[in-house]
Amino acid sequence: MTRNHVLGRRNVLKATAGAAAAGLAGCLGGGDGGDSRTPMDVTEWPPEDLEGNLNLWNWYDDWAEYAKEEFGNQFDVTVTNSGFSSPDQWYSRLQAGNEEMDNIAATTNWVERSIENDYLHELPVDIMPAWENITDRVKDVSSYQQDGKVYAIPEALVLYPLTYNDEHFDSAPSSWDVLWDESLEGQIMMWDNSTVSCQIAALYTGQDPVEPDDFGEIEEVLKQQKPLLRTYWGDYQQGMSLFVNEEVVAGPLTMGRTYTARFGEGAPVHYTAPEEGAMFTSDLFVIPKGAPNPMASLQFTNWGSQKKHAAKLFETMGYMPAVDIEDQLSKEDREFTNWPDSWNLIFQETLSDEVRSRFDEIWTAVKAA
């Protein structure tokens, strides 16, 4: 046998190890990370030399479809969108080292977590024209701004109101106590979400929903409420369907789903902020570190905050844009987006670890009761 034919054990092991290492390297990625520029490298608007692609992660699916076409055509960029149902889906990708996502529609508390872990690019808002369009109500809620740096631009305000059947009720319920009304047994629902449900119970019992002082009372009233409920809903579509199918007459639902139920499905529903108050948060455009197309993403962030496109967001999804778009809306829509000054709206600040943990324990105990 020639030398070429005889393979020593060492050679076989070396070849195997080499193949395994190559395979592992392939599995673990190691791309070049795309465009190395960052948003803060842009000193004059508009950013130049946009990349040819843009990968969105935006859960406003219908608006994202509009944006893909409009933005794509305007800037000659191929846009894709990965819808998601829960923020942990994109957050886990940030934890793993982002090389794919360019622009995310991220909820405030997840944005804060991302900033703390240095996952997001700072944005040059001083030179971004659309920054001027953001309403003061949203700018004041500045948890996406830290140490003088801005890491996001608000996309929409997300209100967690009390949604109700406006044929069943003569007027909007004035208190969360409607969710504890025994005469409505089997016709009310709660959200299967520890934070939202415990905060509603905190408001109902007259406590601060961000820093409650009597967790025992929250647990007690939630347990009292349980036999009255049709169900706990855990999926936005499911929550909306309960109203559309008229299985419930009152319960917490987002403003956007209420809008879709009312105008998209023809359900007799409306929403209100009870006198004890209602929580709201915001969804924001962020550019994650590792984004392969940061310039296109920056341009998109500005584009999405222009009045015309923000109005489209409301028309397709029903969430209050972070931009003043009143002059762009129909009378019907203007009425729907009217948040009276008398409403006590409370920003859903990021909870302390202790409060979040207690809410989780309470919610598990309530469901297991």
Next chain:
Amino acid sequence: MGDTESTERGPGGLAGRVRGITDFAREHPRVRRGLIAGPPTTFLVLFFALPILTMLVISFRAGDINGPFTLDNYTNFLTSDTYRTVLWRTLLVTVQVTAVVTVVGYALAYSIVRFSRRTTLLLLLVILPFWTSYIIRMYAWINILQSGGVLDSTLLLLNVIDQPIGVLYSQTAVLVGFTYVWLPLAVLPFYASLSNMDPDLIEAAKDLGAGPLKAFLTVTLPTTLDGVVTGVILVFIPTFGSFITPRLLGGTDNIMIGMVIENQFKSAFNYPFGAAIGIVISAVVVVLLVLGARVGAGNLQGSDGQ
């Protein structure tokens, strides 16, 4: 052409190198075993053992995956009445689902093997639901089971009921949903073991005086036990960790441990606690399955092991 042949087939060509490797492997059994078992072992280590190990390490952290070492996650879970209640309810639902799926699945597989000639078509129909998304299947069941839904409409049409019953958001709805989802997982191993069974054994039992039930318990079931155990395992494990079905179809009382774990990652942001619960229930499931398989096998084999 000649150069190509010498490159591909000559002593130093590709074919020669391949032959060299096979010759070497043939002469060295340990290397041969390594070449065969190496890739799947590497895969399992990378994508099963290492993640489990990572989860184990995280489960001993306090609050955050980089937090200090602690045993609190385990003590909090194991000493809490709430979590023990959730675990117990999960176990009950899982046992119920497994029992229902096993009985229905075995009857279905038995019917396919014994009474039908269109086995391929029927098996295709059994696995057909897998072609559709899990979530969509659950929403289909919502439409069927909700008040005034397809089920109510049909029963009203047939005068079986006089007003909608709406079984959605109940324990029954959860059982129906789970049974539908996991039935194919049970039917396939049941079918495989039943189709390998010699039907003459049943005839022999009957010739020796056994009735249908005795023939089933003493011949059919023991002969197909491997398939039954496989089917039970395939149903038991995913049911124990489920959270989507009870969330969408269940009412206010249908909490399962998978929902608690999900909450740790999506809402409570307590990854270590979620990891600790995951480790505990993994251990519980493994122990239960080993015990169940041994007890089941022991009962069927009889005291003398026959």
